[in-house]
Structure formats: structure tokens, C-alpha cells
Amino acid sequence: MPIDAAKALAAEPRTGEITWTPRDVQLYHLGIGAGANPDKQDPATDPDELRYTLESRLHVLPSFATVAGSGSPGVISGLSMPGVDVDLARVLHGGQSLVIHRPLPVHGTATATGRIAAVYDKGKAAVLVMRTEVADADGPLWTNDAQIFVRGEGGWGGDRGPSARLDPPAGDPDRTVDRPVRPDQALLYRLSGDYNPLHADPEFAKVAGFDRPILHGLCTYGMTLKAVVDTLLGGDVTRVRSYTTRFAGAVYPGETLRIRMWRQEGAVRVEVSALERDDAPVLADTVVQHT
Structure with missing residues (x-):
């Protein structure tokens, strides 16, 4: 079969050096909508937005870790690990979890170590968990888990893995914001490093089962974290400790994200939907842990 779970799990980790600069951080922030916040009268020059776009005031949204270095081990590189040979058109990003060990610097050089941490048999699909651990000279920076969903590659009788879903948040959300997707x-x-043609090439998108190119799940992920930080965490990116989500549906460019947030002790529960498609869910089981 195309996925040899034992071989994938036994493969040696891949290690490489990654670097990033303020330009990389700014480009990422622009890619998730910085400088275009509809809640601001003049978002391009609003002080809260300039923290994401102006080099003299720059701070780093923790979700930048998912693209830092752009060539670091991740979803695409995980598909070329030993024991993994799959068709990219059958691949979807199923979920993402990120643990931040300390605030991300504006520029840095670090070592990224990537490996397949788990392989699950979901029957009609397989799920690969690609883990990336990143550290610099001062110690660990972040740990990143990407859940890669591969359609048509299950059914070999392997471990089904965790399947529990979180209970829905209780009561009305504390905050609801809408974020347009350009x-x-x-x-x-x-341009931050994920060149999967699913997000740009209409013909490839049709082969993959979509009417047109879809937005990167990690772009929705970043837009959502920015909304949480800006509305409930006082704009302080250093308060984020971890961030987990399940990608529940596609987002199409031009749609509007409705982001609902519930305060909990030391955490924010989040649900995200596509407003124009009758609130179709796009992010679920989403939790931002914070100080």
C-alpha cells in the first residue's frame, strides 16, 4: 500500500536549519489580513495593525511558526518521508496544534526537526501526524503538529487514533467578529511557502474535488488567532501558550469568516464558519490556551 505505517514511524527525523527575517513576518501578517481589519476606521495606519506590519513596531503572531523558514519540515515534506507515497490531490490538512515555548523573535535562526509521530487508519482515509520541533541557541521555541488527511489510503487494520470531539461551548459567545477573505x-x-496548487490552480482544484481553489487552512488558522489576540488578549501575542484546531470545512477566497469566541479559565474556545454558506463550519474543536 502507498503508506507503510511501520516504515514511516521508524524513519529517522529530518533536521535542517531555518531562518526568518522581519520581511518574512510582515509578509505572513499581510497574508492573514493584517492592515485590513474591518473593525478599524483606517486599518492600514491604525497603531494596533502597525504592530503586525511596521518593522519598527513589529511583533510576531505565534501562528507564524507554521510557515517560519518556509522550507522547514511540514505538510508537503511529510508526504515524502519514507513509507509515504501518496497523490497530492487526495491530501487535505485535517488539523493543527501548536505549542509555544517562548515568544517568537522577529528574526531568527533555528534548527527544525521533523518526523511522522503517528499514523492512523480511519477506514476510508489515513491520517499522518507530522511533528516539527524547533529550537534555537537559547532552547526550544515551538512544537508543531500537522494532521494530514489522505483520502483513500486507510483500511489496513491499523490504530484508528483519537476521535473524541469537544463538547460545544455553553451559552452565547463573548465576542463575535467577521473577517472578510480577500x-x-x-x-x-x-508566498509564505505553501505552494500547493490546490490554492491557486483551478484545474488542480477540480481534480481534488473542489469547484475552485480554496484558501489554505493555515491562513484561516492565522486569521482566527489574530482575531482572538486582538479582541480578547489585548493585542498581546506573548500571552498565547498553545493553539489547536480541527479543519472542518473549506473556505473560498471572497467569503467572510464569522469567528465566535467564548472566554474560559486560561483559554478561549473558538468556532469559525463561512457566513455566506449558511454558517458552514470551517474550524471546530478550536482552543487558544493563554496566560
Whole structure:
């Protein structure tokens, strides 16, 4: 079969050096909508937005870790690990979890170590968990788990893995914000390193089962974390400790994300939907742990 779970799990980790600069951080922030916050009267020059876009005030949203270095081990590189040979058109990003060990610097050089941490048999699909651990000279920076969903590659009788879902948040959300997705947003976001043609090539998108290119799940992930930080964490990116989500549905450029947030002790529960498609869910089981 195309996925040899034992071989994938036994493979040696891949280690490489990654670097990033303020320009990389700014490009990522622009790709997730910085400088275009509809809640601001003049978002391009608003002080809260300039923290994401102006080098003299720059701080780093923790979700930047998912693209830092752009060539670091991740979803695409995980598909070339020993024991894994799959068709990219059958691949979807199923979920993402990120643990931040300390605030991300504006520029840095670090070592990224990536490996397949788990392989699950979901029957009609397989799920690969690609773990990336990143550290610099001062110690660990972040740990990143990407859940890679591969359609048509299950059914070998392996471990089904965890399947529990979180209970829905209780009561009305504490905050609800809408964030428009620009028609060109996927084209801009992909410049941070994810060149999967699913997000740009209409013909490839049709082969993959979509009417047109879809937005990167990690772009929705970043837009959502920015909304949480800006509205409930006082704009302080250093308060984020971890961030987990399940990608529950596609987002199309030009749509509007409705982001609902519930305060909990030391955490924010989040649900995200596509407003124009009758609130179709796009992010579920989403938790931001914070100080």
C-alpha cells in the first residue's frame, strides 16, 4: 500500500536549519489580513495593525511558526518521508496544534526537526501526524503538529487514533467578529511557502474535488488567532501558550469568516464558519490556551 505505517514511524527525523527575517513576518501578517481589519476606521495606519506590519513596531503572531523558514519540515515534506507515497490531490490538512515555548523573535535562526509521530487508519482515509520541533541557541521555541488527511489510503487494520470531539461551548459567545477573505488572499498567503496548487490552480482544484481553489487552512488558522489576540488578549501575542484546531470545512477566497469566541479559565474556545454558506463550519474543536 502507498503508506507503510511501520516504515514511516521508524524513519529517522529530518533536521535542517531555518531562518526568518522581519520581511518574512510582515509578509505572513499581510497574508492573514493584517492592515485590513474591518473593525478599524483606517486599518492600514491604525497603531494596533502597525504592530503586525511596521518593522519598527513589529511583533510576531505565534501562528507564524507554521510557515517560519518556509522550507522547514511540514505538510508537503511529510508526504515524502519514507513509507509515504501518496497523490497530492487526495491530501487535505485535517488539523493543527501548536505549542509555544517562548515568544517568537522577529528574526531568527533555528534548527527544525521533523518526523511522522503517528499514523492512523480511519477506514476510508489515513491520517499522518507530522511533528516539527524547533529550537534555537537559547532552547526550544515551538512544537508543531500537522494532521494530514489522505483520502483513500486507510483500511489496513491499523490504530484508528483519537476521535473524541469537544463538547460545544455553553451559552452565547463573548465576542463575535467577521473577517472578510480577500479574493486574492490565497495568492498572497502562498508566498509564505505553501505552494500547493490546490490554492491557486483551478484545474488542480477540480481534480481534488473542489469547484475552485480554496484558501489554505493555515491562513484561516492565522486569521482566527489574530482575531482572538486582538479582541480578547489585548493585542498581546506573548500571552498565547498553545493553539489547536480541527479543519472542518473549506473556505473560498471572497467569503467572510464569522469567528465566535467564548472566554474560559486560561483559554478561549473558538468556532469559525463561512457566513455566506449558511454558517458552514470551517474550524471546530478550536482552543487558544493563554496566560
